[in-house]
Amino acid sequence: MNAMFDLPWKLTFSYGRALQAAALSAWGGKKENVAAGQRAFTHRAKMNGLAATGKWNAQIEQAA
Numbered sequence: 299m300n301a302m303f304d305l306p307w308k309l310t311f312s313y314g315r316a317l318q319a320a321a322l323s324a325w326g327g328k329k330e331n332v333a334a335g336q337r338a339f340t341h342r343a344k345m346n347g348l349a350a351t352g353k354w355n356a357q358i359e360q361a362a
Contacts, residue, residue: 301352313346 299309320342325335341362348354 299352300350308350310350313342313350316346317342 317339321335321339324338325331344362345354345359348358
């Protein structure tokens, strides 16, 4: 929405649950999956940051 309109303010959302869900799913409570959980969290944080600035798109999501 930020990319679609020239507003005097930026729209933001609470991405807390979105950040947690992917990381928790990848981790699954197993020690051997810690790195996978960290990668999932980092990916989600990057995508959420892009979305907040209006720069996210499906191609970027798939390429990352």
